[in-house]
Amino acid sequence: MSVDWSWIADHTDDLTALTLSHLQAALTAVLLGLLVSLPLAVVAHRVRRLRGLLLGLSNILFTIPSIAVFVLLLPVSGLTRTTTVIGLTIYTLVVLLRNTVEGLDSVPARTKEAAKAMGTRPLRTLITVELPLALPVIMAGVRIATVMAISLVSVATYIGDGGLGQLFTDGFQRNFPTPVIVGVVLTLLLALVADALLVTVQYVLTPWTRRQKRGV
Amino acid sequence: MQPGKGLLMIQFDAVHKRFPNGTTAVQDLTLDMPEGGVTVLVGSSGCGKTTTLRMINRMVDPTSGTIRVAGRDVLEQDAAELRRSIGYVIQQSGLFPHRTVSDNIATVPLLLGWGRRKARARAAELLETVGLSADAGKRYPHQLSGGQQQRVGVARALAADPPVLLMDEPFGAVDPVVRTQLQNELLRLQRDLSKTIVFVTHDVDEAVRLGDRIAVFRTGGHLVQCAAPAELLARPADAFVADFLGAERGLKLLSLTTLAGVAQGPAPEGARWQLTLDSARKPLVWHDTENDTALPLRPLQDTDSLLSALNESIAAPSGLVARVDADGVLTGVSSREDIHDRAGRVHSEASAVAA
Numbered sequence A: 001m002s003v004d005w006s007w008i009a010d011h012t013d014d015l016t017a018l019t020l021s022h023l024q025a026a027l028t029a030v031l032l033g034l035l036v037s038l039p040l041a042v043v044a045h046r047v048r049r050l051r052g053l054l055l056g057l058s059n060i061l062f063t064i065p066s067i068a069v070f071v072l073l074l075p076v077s078g079l080t081r082t083t084t085v086i087g088l089t090i091y092t093l094v095v096l097l098r099n100t101v102e103g104l105d106s107v108p109a110r111t112k113e114a115a116k117a118m119g120t121r122p123l124r125t126l127i128t129v130e131l132p133l134a135l136p137v138i139m140a141g142v143r144i145a146t147v148m149a150i151s152l153v154s155v156a157t158y159i160g161d162g163g164l165g166q167l168f169t170d171g172f173q174r175n176f177p178t179p180v181i182v183g184v185v186l187t188l189l190l191a192l193v194a195d196a197l198l199v200t201v202q203y204v205l206t207p208w209t210r211r212q213k214r215g216v
Numbered sequence B: 001m002q003p004g005k006g007l008l009m010i011q012f013d014a015v016h017k018r019f020p021n022g023t024t025a026v027q028d029l030t031l032d033m034p035e036g037g038v039t040v041l042v043g044s045s046g047c048g049k050t051t052t053l054r055m056i057n058r059m060v061d062p063t064s065g066t067i068r069v070a071g072r073d074v075l076e077q078d079a080a081e082l083r084r085s086i087g088y089v090i091q092q093s094g095l096f097p098h099r100t101v102s103d104n105i106a107t108v109p110l111l112l113g114w115g116r117r118k119a120r121a122r123a124a125e126l127l128e129t130v131g132l133s134a135d136a137g138k139r140y141p142h143q144l145s146g147g148q149q150q151r152v153g154v155a156r157a158l159a160a161d162p163p164v165l166l167m168d169e170p171f172g173a174v175d176p177v178v179r180t181q182l183q184n185e186l187l188r189l190q191r192d193l194s195k196t197i198v199f200v201t202h203d204v205d206e207a208v209r210l211g212d213r214i215a216v217f218r219t220g221g222h223l224v225q226c227a228a229p230a231e232l233l234a235r236p237a238d239a240f241v242a243d244f245l246g247a248e249r250g251l252k253l254l255s256l257t258t259l260a261g262v263a264q265g266p267a268p269e270g271a272r273w274q275l276t277l278d279s280a281r282k283p284l285v286w287h288d289t290e291n292d293t294a295l296p297l298r299p300l301q302d303t304d305s306l307l308s309a310l311n312e313s314i315a316a317p318s319g320l321v322a323r324v325d326a327d328g329v330l331t332g333v334s335s336r337e338d339i340h341d342r343a344g345r346v347h348s349e350a351s352a353v354a355a
């Protein structure tokens, strides 16, 4: 298996466009996933009885094979980017929902009590105390969801989308390995860079978790 | 600590609290807490101290009865606003781990809309008040020791200068040395601030040191007795209270009385035990003229307790206690007998007052 470097050189524009399209699909899905799972997680965290239902539901969605999800969505949104994004969002939900609930659960009761006793109202407590303290656990979920979404985008090739995944079909059909190898490498790189960025974001957002020397 | 102008800052009137699970935590509680005084709630575990405290700032609502703060029924006030007007300190501080010490202290001022700059300035001022360096303000709570965190907890409760301070076993999780230090600082703060303080503790000694009044609770949420420490120690209402105060309550009573009333005479001349003074007439040691040895001594001031005087008179071979003024200069000596007599009188006077 050898790489045809000239093919790569000839297709840099295409490769850039596919990479960006791939990334856009994955990131949109993660953002949408967060938008949906955040309120659901708050509900699951606060209302014990809905918690099992919501987590169970997201688990069931997760077990549907990815191709089936896209096929099921076809009558609704057709062969579009929307279908790709909705499909991916469904997969991010399970991780994001579970981690956000766990993150909120991990906030010490004493800290929430203190916020209440100081006269902080519930919504402000959620935004200024609970979510920041849940952030490390939530971010762990965001990292998994992001890497997962990046790897799953390729499946959407079946509905004519799929970003870098199109390189695989292209390579298989022509029995020409270069696009396949390039596709795999770019997907991996994308996942690594996205993850590194998220780690940095978390580091910046959670200064209190950094190790510092003790004592005054 | 002088209780204020006799105004009743916090009033419990026939208050009951029954939790949904059927536990009665507080039963028929009628209790007034005077403005500017420290009321300490004591009693064994589970007797309803915390519940009583938390009904004041509506962390718990009573099942029946009324609670008034500064004359206003708490149930008629917005809970969040009420809480901002009442300082609250809990065990292990309950600080926000994700906020710097300064931001922790500034919590209530920011909720009250003071603005960042003013809230920060207030936080800096309070750091000093509670004896922390300005540098500590930039740290996160986990970077401080337990005692330091507790100081931050007190600073945070004082931030908006509330008239009422609720403290639930605030010094329960620190070692005895730091605990005494924090108690002393609270007493010093209270001399300047004259807050109405409700203080929960398990520790009778802490209650006696800090309280203007001590309320003793029994399991099931009954208030058994509420009285000034001296009165409580001299005349416990029943066997339960006496038991709770412990067998040494007579000694505890002596810890409340100062040495000031005990007679003193000139240091002995020509006796076996001679007091050695330095050039500024500060006592150094007891000198034994028979075999030329020296024994250490602890000079006492008028503000020291009768208990420490008794202790020193037992420790001193001469049976004499060296008395000094605020600068440490010898004013005279008191005998073991004089101290003992005074101790006996204190006890019978306290009993008589209470009777």
Ligand SMILES: Nc1ncnc2c1ncn2[C@@H]1O[C@H](COP(=O)(O)OP(=O)(O)OP(=O)(O)O)[C@@H](O)[C@H]1O
Pocket: B019, B020, B021, B023, B024, B025, B043, B044, B045, B046, B047, B048, B049, B050, B051, B052, B202
């Ligand atoms: N939220 C609650 N639900 C049900 N029961 C409760 C609740 N809070 C307290 N209790 C019960 O009410 C009683 C009084 O509790 P409280 O916390 O006021 O006691 P306490 O005197 O502060 O005890 P401790 O010294 O251990 O802190 C206990 O029996 C406790 O189990």
Ligand SMILES: [Mg+2]
Pocket: B049, B050, B051, B168
């Ligand atoms: Mg308690």
